[in-house]
Amino acid sequence: METTAAEVLSLFNVTRATEEEFSSWKKDRNRCNTVVPHVLGHKTKVLYRVTPADIDRIRKNKDPRNHALGDIKRREGEMVGSIVDWEPDYAVTHVLHYALEEIGEVFTWQHFQSFCEEDPKAREMLWMPAIEKVEEAKRAGWSYVQAHNAMRWRIGNFYYSFIREVHLVASLRMHEVDVRSHPLADALFRVDAWWDRTILSLYIGNRKFKGGGSRGRKKRPEDLLRNAIPGFSFRSIELLPADRFGVVYLASERDIKREVNRLKFS
Template sequence: MLALETEEILQVCKTTTHALGNVKRSQISSVHSIRDWHAPFATMHVLHFITEHLGKLPTWEEFRAAAQQPPFSDMTWTPARDAIKEAIRRGSAPDDARGAMRWRIGNFYYSFLREQYVQAVLRDIGVPVRQHPLADALFRVDCWAGDTNIDLYIGNPLYRKEKEGRKLQARRFLNDSRPPFRTCGLELCTQHIFGEVHLPGRDVIQRAAEQISQQRRQ
């Protein structure tokens, strides 16, 4: 896996086209089949693969261009197109269905940027953090350092806030591991500045680094 640098990630955040475009949350609220959509091949895997393929973190435009070409098109683009057609067949307005899919995949893209930024800052601080798409897709482990799994999430009751919400936690999959894994939850505050990539403050990441370091010493 590429170990991305903090400045590279910040540059992409500054220069990328806004991944959600002009889509409004109210526009996609009724398209439930896409709001909760997952491609058969995990979208986060595709983001990792495209990053490796390009040799750098892609902007939204670069991700879209690569996602439409083989072999990546069969992983995300074609299933997304089919899901849009099915939503329209079930009665959704075409613009709403297309907007909902952009919202869904755009948020996957922003989650990927946030994860890469947090990991880069942790490495800057001195935490030897690692990641792998299989650990993410199969066990919901965003990244780890030693035997501490790091769980990144937005404070949103629909997905997860503390112990609530629908985002599955790594401990649910790994709670019977022997020896057991430790877990460090890093909750990122919800932000409402449309058109900007929402990255956590370095102070939040610093506190997580201190927690991880303390656990590793125990």
Template sequence: MNDVVTAEQVERHFARSAHTRALVNRWVERHGDDGVVDAVRDHRSRVVNTATLEEVKEVCAATDHALGEVKRKDVKDVRSINDWTCPFAVSHVFHFITEAIGTIPTYQEFQKQCESPRFRHMLWTPALQAIAACIEDGTPERIARHAMKWRIGNFYYSFLREQWVHAYLRSHGVMTRQHPLADALFAVDGWAGDKVISLYIGNQDYRTTNGGRKRTPRHHLRGGRPPFTFIDMELPPADSFGVVYIPRRHEVDDWIHRYFPEAVAS
């Protein structure tokens, strides 16, 4: 199987209904002038589809703590940043940087690359602008900066956790695939054939297997012919702070037995 995934392959694989094709068209129209469409369609994912479990474990051990000393209780009410987005989704930037440096980045390497001329306009500059606007609206500077660190740091941990799970699945014969177009447009964390994977920490307000306000692949990819199978890998909230939260191996083993019996049998 080819380890490189292109945006063209993603569109061909997922745009199986009028609803999904309309999503793609609206995305193209919405980002017609900001460079997002060209950057995503030019992107070729390889590292995220080949990284070994040992490589990802090394990143988990070497990364700086992405949240620093920030506590959720101090930033949870900073709505302008908690709901903040910019044209380049944070997941886009993780994927772009990963392929540019040829490995899953530690948080300190991710920060370094974000500030570089190649990527600065995608996330670093818009984040500084959002912080400045938040301060101008009356939020103390320290709180505004901490709120942005909390938001992006949690995105990083989510990305790193996904890479650990994908590497673990591959090590057990489940050949999953990823691409930023599938992630940002269809909320697809990965897929193996027609099996669409969602990996997340359960949150009653945001997302659980049975609900939450976040739209899921089931919504974005509804009506596909042939249909997709949707796999929810829901984790309980983390019980510690300051370390990378990854699933327990027995949890992923259970998912493999439940959702990928063909890998178990082989």
């Protein structure tokens, strides 16, 4: 079982707004020769083999090195303005999906770090651009620790967001809801996941923090797909923020069953 970029485009690139997004992205001179062919060639397969138990395994790993945010406080993580909203040519979600398919299973933060440093493609996608951005911040007067902490906060929050979304997909699929996902849909069309013509968006706490950024996404899937024919329905799943530092907050079984009932019977 797999989901391809061609399937994503057939389903979602059907309005003037999505066509404009896709055309602009495809012609971007910083992305057209590298990012675009990579994402259009991506196939989502491993994601559909992940189970909630796999997520529990990495969540219960007590090694402090696996805490994506370390001991960084929010004010420290959001101190360096140039990194707060930093967006490399490859969206971080592209790298996370790539890592999942290459590693073959869901991974801890520490494993993701090692993969980005050692895998040639991942180094190009994220490791080296992150180093260059930290160096740029240092030249602007920030210390290495300040710049490094800001970068870890930025990428670490994306990692946690990704784990939540993988857990949601795995949990819904366990309840026989054929949820799909693909980095093209996520990064370009703002679709975290979908089931048939229902688009799912996962939010943690205050929606402005959606996706690991301090300002969130500027557009929603509703903005891009509102005029599609036939139409889509849109469901937002909002979780409370974590009440314990260093613990990724996942949808509860109660939350999952509620969403299953709403999707299947509404």
